[in-house]
Amino acid sequence: MGNSMKINLQVWRQKNAKTEGRFETYQVNASPDMSFLEMFDVLNEELIEDGKEPVAFDHDCREGICGMCSMVINGRPHGPKQAVTTCQLHMRSFNDGDTVVVEPWRANAFPVVKDLSVNRSAFDRIISSGGFVSVNTGNAVDANSILISKEVADTAFESAMCIGCGACVSACKNASAMLFVGAKVTQLSALPQGQPERESRVVAMVNQMDAEGFGACTNTGACAAECPKEIPLSVIATLNREYYKAKLNGK
Amino acid sequence: MKLDSKIPQGSISDKWTSYKSSVPLVNPANKRNLNIIVVGTGLAGASAAATLAEMGYQVSAFCFQDSPRRAHSIAAQGGINAAKNYQNDGDSVYRLFYDTIKGGDYRSREGNVHRLAEVSTNIIDQCVAQGVPFAREYGGTLSNRSFGGTQVQRTFYAAGQTGQQLLLGAYSALERQVGIGNVKMFARHEMIEVVTIEGKARGIIARNLETGQLERHFAHAVLLCTGGYGNVFYLSTNAMGSNVTAAWKAHRAGAVFGNPCFTQIHPTCIPVSGHYQSKLTLMSESLRNDGRIWVPKKQGDDRHPNDIPEEERDYYLERRYPAFGNLVPRDIASRAAKERCDAGHGVGPSKMAVYLDFKYNMMNKYGKEEASKKGIKNPSDQILLELGRDVIKGKYGNLFDMYKQITDENPYEVPMRIYPAVHYTMGGLWVDYELMTTVPGLYALGEANFSEHGANRLGASALMQGLADGYFVIPYTIGNYLSKEIHTKPISTDHEEFVKAENKAQARINHFLTINGKRSVESYHRELGLIMWNKCGMARNEKGLKEAISEIQALREDFYKNVKVPGSADEFNPELDKAGRVADFLELGELMCLDALHRNESCGGHFREEFQTEEGEALRDDEQYKCVFAWELKGENNWELHREELNYENIKIQQRSYK
Numbered sequence A: 001m002g003n004s005m006k007i008n009l010q011v012w013r014q015k016n017a018k019t020e021g022r023f024e025t026y027q028v029n030a031s032p033d034m035s036f037l038e039m040f041d042v043l044n045e046e047l048i049e050d051g052k053e054p055v056a057f058d059h060d061c062r063e064g065i066c067g068m069c070s071m072v073i074n075g076r077p078h079g080p081k082q083a084v085t086t087c088q089l090h091m092r093s094f095n096d097g098d099t100v101v102v103e104p105w106r107a108n109a110f111p112v113v114k115d116l117s118v119n120r121s122a123f124d125r126i127i128s129s130g131g132f133v134s135v136n137t138g139n140a141v142d143a144n145s146i147l148i149s150k151e152v153a154d155t156a157f158e159s160a161m162c163i164g165c166g167a168c169v170s171a172c173k174n175a176s177a178m179l180f181v182g183a184k185v186t187q188l189s190a191l192p193q194g195q196p197e198r199e200s201r202v203v204a205m206v207n208q209m210d211a212e213g214f215g216a217c218t219n220t221g222a223c224a225a226e227c228p229k230e231i232p233l234s235v236i237a238t239l240n241r242e243y244y245k246a247k248l249n250g251k
Numbered sequence B: 001m002k003l004d005s006k007i008p009q010g011s012i013s014d015k016w017t018s019y020k021s022s023v024p025l026v027n028p029a030n031k032r033n034l035n036i037i038v039v040g041t042g043l044a045g046a047s048a049a050a051t052l053a054e055m056g057y058q059v060s061a062f063c064f065q066d067s068p069r070r071a072h073s074i075a076a077q078g079g080i081n082a083a084k085n086y087q088n089d090g091d092s093v094y095r096l097f098y099d100t101i102k103g104g105d106y107r108s109r110e111g112n113v114h115r116l117a118e119v120s121t122n123i124i125d126q127c128v129a130q131g132v133p134f135a136r137e138y139g140g141t142l143s144n145r146s147f148g149g150t151q152v153q154r155t156f157y158a159a160g161q162t163g164q165q166l167l168l169g170a171y172s173a174l175e176r177q178v179g180i181g182n183v184k185m186f187a188r189h190e191m192i193e194v195v196t197i198e199g200k201a202r203g204i205i206a207r208n209l210e211t212g213q214l215e216r217h218f219a220h221a222v223l224l225c226t227g228g229y230g231n232v233f234y235l236s237t238n239a240m241g242s243n244v245t246a247a248w249k250a251h252r253a254g255a256v257f258g259n260p261c262f263t264q265i266h267p268t269c270i271p272v273s274g275h276y277q278s279k280l281t282l283m284s285e286s287l288r289n290d291g292r293i294w295v296p297k298k299q300g301d302d303r304h305p306n307d308i309p310e311e312e313r314d315y316y317l318e319r320r321y322p323a324f325g326n327l328v329p330r331d332i333a334s335r336a337a338k339e340r341c342d343a344g345h346g347v348g349p350s351k352m353a354v355y356l357d358f359k360y361n362m363m364n365k366y367g368k369e370e371a372s373k374k375g376i377k378n379p380s381d382q383i384l385l386e387l388g389r390d391v392i393k394g395k396y397g398n399l400f401d402m403y404k405q406i407t408d409e410n411p412y413e414v415p416m417r418i419y420p421a422v423h424y425t426m427g428g429l430w431v432d433y434e435l436m437t438t439v440p441g442l443y444a445l446g447e448a449n450f451s452e453h454g455a456n457r458l459g460a461s462a463l464m465q466g467l468a469d470g471y472f473v474i475p476y477t478i479g480n481y482l483s484k485e486i487h488t489k490p491i492s493t494d495h496e497e498f499v500k501a502e503n504k505a506q507a508r509i510n511h512f513l514t515i516n517g518k519r520s521v522e523s524y525h526r527e528l529g530l531i532m533w534n535k536c537g538m539a540r541n542e543k544g545l546k547e548a549i550s551e552i553q554a555l556r557e558d559f560y561k562n563v564k565v566p567g568s569a570d571e572f573n574p575e576l577d578k579a580g581r582v583a584d585f586l587e588l589g590e591l592m593c594l595d596a597l598h599r600n601e602s603c604g605g606h607f608r609e610e611f612q613t614e615e616g617e618a619l620r621d622d623e624q625y626k627c628v629f630a631w632e633l634k635g636e637n638n639w640e641l642h643r644e645e646l647n648y649e650n651i652k653i654q655q656r657s658y659k
Helices: A036-049 A121-130 A150-160 A167-171 A178-190 A198-211 A222-226 A234-248 B015-022 B043-055 B093-103 B110-130 B162-180 B245-252 B285-289 B316-320 B330-345 B359-374 B381-407 B462-482 B496-515 B521-535 B542-562 B574-598
Strands: A005-013 A022-030 A099-103 A112-114 B035-039 B058-062 B183-186 B189-197 B200-208 B214-218 B221-224 B263-269 B292-296 B354-357 B416-425 B442-444 B627-635 B638-645
Touching (some): A036 B521, A150 A178, A167 A178, A178 A198, A178 A222, B015 B110, B035 B043, B093 B110, B263 B330, B330 B354, B359 B381
Parallel strands (some): A005 A099, B035 B058, B058 B183, B221 B442
């Protein structure tokens, strides 16, 4: 605490999706216990005081769970540490005098809104195409009437931990959304409740994924390596398997 | 104004059943012609929007985040209560009802709370059917744990991410309706005015945060599911964007505000580390199942916690409250932590923290269990610790990781340092049994309303209430209003009331941008937060509250002279969004202090220093204050107080004791 560090920031500034962007350089005094976003708060307060425009960036819960924060830091989505979101990254992960380059997610399916903020509504449309169990309120049976082994429940949970931040797309050289889609498909195809729509779901979600302009998967694995929730690459294998099975069954 | 809570007649266990059987219905053909606006897409909003759309209503849903899945319900950690009695430990609807009323320190309505307990079991069923992966036992049944203020295990959970899993369930139901076309979703939209026509809520003015454009939206009914206002304290466990604006605009449009000063200060949060701090992070109450809270017996003891021997530790909750121990309700645990720190026993660099220590249960509970399962005879302490650590990791791994990431300390080796922080607001828009505010057609659900938690909410009850309101209450109660609206044709948004509301919103935005002062919005927010925390926080007194009111008034005046809002109105401008929210907090803060000042008793989270027992517990005054305070705005800085008396016919009210 207290020991100050100087950080040289190169930040992507872009007015909106229609204009060209560029890097701008700033210097910030940070403290090691500060979060990366708190450093941006400090920068923005200084910019406002100087009559300049603050940097727009997305953030909300600052607890690593809402999935809103989204910065590419020195070329890596959510920065240098494994399994953390940008908001949970702290300045102690950097050194005094470091130059840090900060960019938005870059993908055709995620157009820039402003500066570091992008539009990820494509993810919502993929979910709305089939990422659910069609059960109206009031139709449920007693929760313990269908037993689910701990193993299956844990597998479903592991995939359901996805926060929909889009780091997987950002990390992928093809801007593929297969990890995101695979996580939801894996969760629901593992559970008994997901069986009735198992085949129609995967086909609909993959179709929507393609329509949104996400790229194909070439099994590089950058998505899983950068996922702040450590969704495993195996969900993509599951997605492929589920998709082919559904297709073979004529869906 | 006369407040009518509309609690149905009959015995407590029949009220909801008989209400449901007799409430007017809207036929499917008419539902298709009725529009409902849902503001906010957390547990209450997403579940309401999805369910109403399933029923056939035309729904428009709004959220300020970039996706409905990001609403702050997502961050709820520990769990959701339900009176399933799967553990065969004596739970029942009555017991959940009783615990909630007692936990709220006898300041909530019996009728509402009983209904909540009744529908709690349906929620778990519904979520499981959606594919919510709750924690399970090896036999395949659902797992439970305990939360504060109860002596049964009724809390369902998904690791430390229960809110996330429940919200993603509700979100998927919502997105399904978006796909079908029954819900129109407006993300990155903020409601900034309620539109009333001839006394009824008929729509909203929303601001498209991406383009800055103001939009008019008509509906036959408007549901505010916009969460709580804990961010009035600047530092809280709320998300950065959580705000009071929608509820406050409703208040300004005539909805009375219930018990605004009832704030929940959560006992187990990671302490403040520096002046740049932007928010506080909760460590789930579920940790108190396995963590023991202590401070050194010696004042100012600077030794490393692991070097302080057992006999020199004060497990003050176990000492003061032997019956509930570390699982006393939140208000009690928070006050006890403050008391120890104020008395000079606090730990850590700031001395404003206590220890939450897992070592005992790691070794003696889980370590021994695992050793026994594995047939290890006479295991060493080291082996017990290692075995127990794996179990703890399985239960709370994500929380431990989060703690380490924030503090750079390993909680598997060193006890966590924790301190209370603002977490939840029990107060909110006053609603009747049907969840309608005092403005006809305007409803408030979830944390945005004031209703079920009295003066203190029990852990794992917020998720329960949000989903109860959205899935199982509003779908019935809204019928009573909309069945009379079937002849109301959609009103054109060219109507003068829409124009007037939009002009008002536009003028306010223009005003923010033209002040062109010297201070950032953030700096005002921080200053307001400090006033609120120091004078309307964990302990309050008459002098402090009076000072706070005049300080807030002065700060508000300064804000409108000296605030600097950069950028323009017709672009993505988060600073402008924040200016509107902080301006509303600057009005709300005053009302909260006024409410706290008028309530001359201590109850639940509201602790007036003048009113306490000899042992330092909250001293209620049931003669005077067994009521809801409902504030009606009469003009700038001018409120009229209404009272709704609370009747306890089924529960005998007494001094709340967890000893």
